[in-house]
Amino acid sequence: MTLLRRLGVLVLAAVTLSLVAVGPASAYAPVxxxxxxxxxxxxxxxxxxxxxxxxxxxxxxDFTFMPDGGIADKSGTLRLSGPAIKRGRAENPLVRHPRKRESWGLDIQALDDPGKYTFTFAIDGPLGHGEGALADLAVLDQPGPPLPLSWTISLLPLLGLVVFLGIAWRRTRPGRVPLTL
Structure with missing residues (x-):
């Protein structure tokens, strides 16, 4: 019985150490x-x-927006304009960044088309209302090869599998072979 008890304590210690080691590593990466x-x-x-x-x-x-003096007593909106921005979704309230809680921000956002973008801010706080813009933010072409080429290359293995299954199906013709007992 003591051997079983020792084994149980050893397993409990190993599980506890693994949870302690994994705890901080599984947290979100900082921005x-x-x-x-x-x-x-x-x-x-x-x-x-x-x-x-x-x-x-x-x-x-990630985009972060940090006003001087912090965000505690302020609110505001962000209006985006540029080649890939639809008119209905262009203006949003400034909210806390999910991983950088002391600032406003956008988490893992992508701008779909290259060109010039403008970020227009409207901030309300103890000093009143203020507006300003980050104009002519240059967004370059997407990294890597063009999208049609990327999709074509990535779909080649699937196309090969479909051809292989078609040939195998045609050779065996499982629907035409009579059942034998």
Whole structure:
């Protein structure tokens, strides 16, 4: 019985150590800001952070918006304009970034088309209302090969599998073979 008890304690210790080791590693990765731009929105200075620079079309990245003095007593909206922005979805309230809670932001967003984009901010706070814009943000072409070429190359194995199954089906013709007992 003591051997069984020792084995149980050993297993419990191993499970506890594995949970302690995995705990911090499974947390969300922090947002790494690699480039910032300054925007003056009325009386409010605003730092716009990018997790990837230069910005490329169809590439996911994080945007962070940090007003001077923090976000505690402020609210605002963000209006995007550019080649890939639909009119109905262009204006959104500024909300906390899910992984960088002390700032506003957009989590893993992608701008679909290359071109010039404008981020227009409207901020309300103790100093009143202010508006400002980050104009002419250049979004470059998407990284990698063109999309039709990428899809064609990625679908070649599926096409090979379909051809193989068609040939195998034709050779065996399972519907035409009589059942024998």
């Amino acid at each position: 790494g800001v690699v480039h910032t731009e300054r925007v003056q929105a009325g009386p409010y200075g605003l730092t716009v952070g990018f997790s990837t620079w230069p910005v490329r079309a169809m590439q996911s990245l």
